[in-house]
Amino acid sequence: MKAYKIVVIGDKGVGKTSIISKYLDNQVSRRATIGVDFRSIALENGKELVIWDIGGQERFTSVAKAYLTGAKLSVLVYDVNSPESLSRVKKWAELLVKANNGSEISGILVGNKIDLGKKIDPEKINEFMQSCPVKILYHIETSAVTGERIKDLFKKIRDFFANSK
Numbered sequence: 001m002k003a004y005k006i007v008v009i010g011d012k013g014v015g016k017t018s019i020i021s022k023y024l025d026n027q028v029s030r031r032a033t034i035g036v037d038f039r040s041i042a043l044e045n046g047k048e049l050v051i052w053d054i055g056g057q058e059r060f061t062s063v064a065k066a067y068l069t070g071a072k073l074s075v076l077v078y079d080v081n082s083p084e085s086l087s088r089v090k091k092w093a094e095l096l097v098k099a100n101n102g103s104e105i106s107g108i109l110v111g112n113k114i115d116l117g118k119k120i121d122p123e124k125i126n127e128f129m130q131s132c133p134v135k136i137l138y139h140i141e142t143s144a145v146t147g148e149r150i151k152d153l154f155k156k157i158r159d160f161f162a163n164s165k
């Protein structure tokens with residue numbers, strides 16, 4: 001069976017695991033990801049989506065390169081209240097492109113924790129999208145706690161692969 005690899009990257013604590021478990025299990029995560037976690041989703045066309053949920057702690061960046069290889073799509077997550085998490089996601093995007101020998105990779109940019117307000121200047125996000133080495137297809141703001149736009153995010157992911165070979 002054909003499986004597509006997708007990677008979820010971003011700083012520690014931005015809510016990567018929570019976004020996935022809100023969608024799949026209707027709950028948020030309570031612990032940090034050690035290394036990498038895998039989840040899979042069956043697609044309508046009989047194919048499978050394998051989600052590589054990568055721990056964002058600094059100590060995992062040295063092993064992350066191996067995790068990032070062969071990704072067909074990326075989900076780049078930052079916290080809408082943490083400008084630092086936006087610069088950290090840029091580092092992850094750079095690492096992703098490097099791990100794939102510079103080949104073009106598409107991504108969905110996700111600003112999470114929208115339930116707590118929003119501190120980042122929209123201009124900074126525009127700057128990010130223009131300078132990001134990953135080709136950003138969409139920018140979406142979510143909350144893994146309230147579930148806001150979580151289904152929309154996964155709809156976009158599913159649609160991306162519905163059209164893939």
Ligand SMILES: Nc1nc2c(ncn2[C@@H]2O[C@H](COP(=O)(O)OP(=O)(O)OP(=O)(O)O)[C@@H](O)[C@H]2O)c(=O)[nH]1
Binds near residue numbers: 018116143
């Ligand atoms: N208020 C709020 N809290 C959230 C949201 N998403 C996640 N959290 C909380 O933020 C903390 C970190 O969430 P995780 O999903 O573990 O974050 P992560 O990005 O997977 O972190 P690492 O695995 O360390 O890279 C947890 O306490 C979550 O409950 C959100 O949308 N809103």
Ligand SMILES: [Mg+2]
Binds near residue numbers: 018053056
């Ligand atoms: Mg996690």
